[in-house]
Amino acid sequence: MPDKYIVTLTPEERSELMQLTRRGTLSARKMKRAQILMLADKGHKDDTITQMLNAGISTVHRTRQKFVEGGVEFALNERPRPGGQKKLDSKAEALLIATACSDPPTGCCRWTMQLLAERLVELNVVESLSDETVRRTLGKKQLKPWLKEQWCFSTVGADFVWRMENVLDLYAQPYHPEEPVVCFDERPCQLIGETRVPRPPKPGRPQRYDHEYERKGTCNIFGFFQPLKSWRHLKVTEHRKSEDFGVCMQYLVDGLFPDAQQVHVVxxxxxxxxxxxxxKTFKPDEALRILSRIQFHYTPKHGSWLNMVEFEFSALSRQCLNRRIPDIEKLRHEVTAWEQRRNRDKTTVNWLFTVDDARTKLSRLYPQTTLS
Structure with a gap:
């Protein structure tokens, strides 16, 4: 049976289709339609084209028909399809976004897609609304009411700036053996024991340990860090009372820097x-003696990033404490080994942020002054 729609390409159309198929940038559908037109132009029947291109007979027939009715462009491209009617108009979308940004209903900790859809139905904005429509609408505005971020809202003012510049200026000073700069802080540590013996790793199988564990209590790690000398010291204690801090300061001036005139402590x-x-820890004469050799430099509130010992604690957590350690003696042994290796390798912090940088990059934090 002869084909009803005869494809006869002009030389220009034939050349255009050849170039399109050689570029390799067409979609799979357009590529197949272009090949159908070129094969039909050569006189091949629909059955033959179907077998050569592994295409459906209806696809070949429709491509011929569209070419005869509208030309090459009409045959290659899809017919415009009317989209479905929008469920939410601009006002309804605005209301949905405002609702998602408001407090959730009583008894709920957050808005869910279902709760938002039900609320718009209750307000007679729409007769019905699916969770997926709500999700897509919020997604266009990059709004995720189910997510929450913990953030630190610091009070920034003259006190913040003064403490920050005081620490930054101290870091900019050259090394002076009689006035060493030591960053000090502490962190809690939980002691955890195994309930079953872990199994060591084997080729093709990682180490295995039981999900159950036994709490063995808590302890504390005090950290001393002298960046200009690439030196640190960690002291493990059972707790972190005021007396422990006092003993650390005594140890700092008498045990670690006995020859220093004054120790600057951040x-x-x-x-x-x-x-x-x-x-609270010592008699007044001893307390005054220790304090006379120490000058404290306090970081701003919520400005612990200015204390370089935080970098050491971060490395300690990732490299040494990221496992189960059952008792304080074991912890002391592991922490001491980590400390010795870091001191041997002369690992330190290359601090580059200066007062001038702060005044330029953090100018918004500085209060407005009335006098020059």
């Missing part, structure tokens, strides 16, 4: 990090 604003802690 630390945060923890309630135990005060000169009063030494008077």
């Amino acid at each position: 630390l945060d604003n923890l309630n135990t990090h005060t000169p009063a802690a030494l008077y």
Whole structure:
């Protein structure tokens, strides 16, 4: 039976189709339609084209028909399809977004897609609404009401700036053996024991340990870090009371830097990090003697990033403490080995942020002054 729609390409159309198929940038559908037109132009029947291109007979027939009715462009491209009617108009979308940004209903910790859809139905905005429509609408605005981020809202002002510049200026000073700069802080550590003996790794199988564990209590790690000498020291204690802080300061001036005239200590604003802690620990004469050889430099509140010992604690957590350690003696042994290796390798922090950088990059934090 002869084909009803005869394809006869002009030389220009034939050349255009050849170039399109050679570029390799056409979609699979357009490529197949172009090949159908070229084969039909050569006189091949629909059955033959179907077998050569592994295409459906209806596809070959429709491509011929579209070419005869509208030309090459019409045959290659899809007919415009009317989209479905939008479920939410601009006002309804605005209401949905405002609702998602408001407090959730009583008894719920957050808005869900289903709760938002039900709320719009309750408000007679729409008769019905699916969760998926709500999700797509919020997705266009990159709004995710089910997500929450913990953030630190610091109070920034003259006190923040003064403490920040005081620490940054201290870091910019050259090394002076009689006035060493030591960054100090502490971190809690949980002691955890195994309930079953872990199995060592084997080729093709990682190490295995049981999901159950036994809590063995908690302890504390004090950290001393002298960046200009690439030196650190960690002291493991059972707790972190004011007396422990006082003992650390005594150890700092008498045990670690006995020949220093004054030790500059960078630390945060923890309630135990005060000169009063030494008077709670020692007799007044001893407390005053220790404090006369120490000058405290407090980082701003919520500005612990200015304390370089935080980098050491971060490395310690990732390299040494990221496992189960059952008792304080084992912890002391592991922490000491980590400390010795870091000191031997002369690992330090190359601090580059200066006062001038702060005044340029953090200018928004500085209060407006009335006098020059």
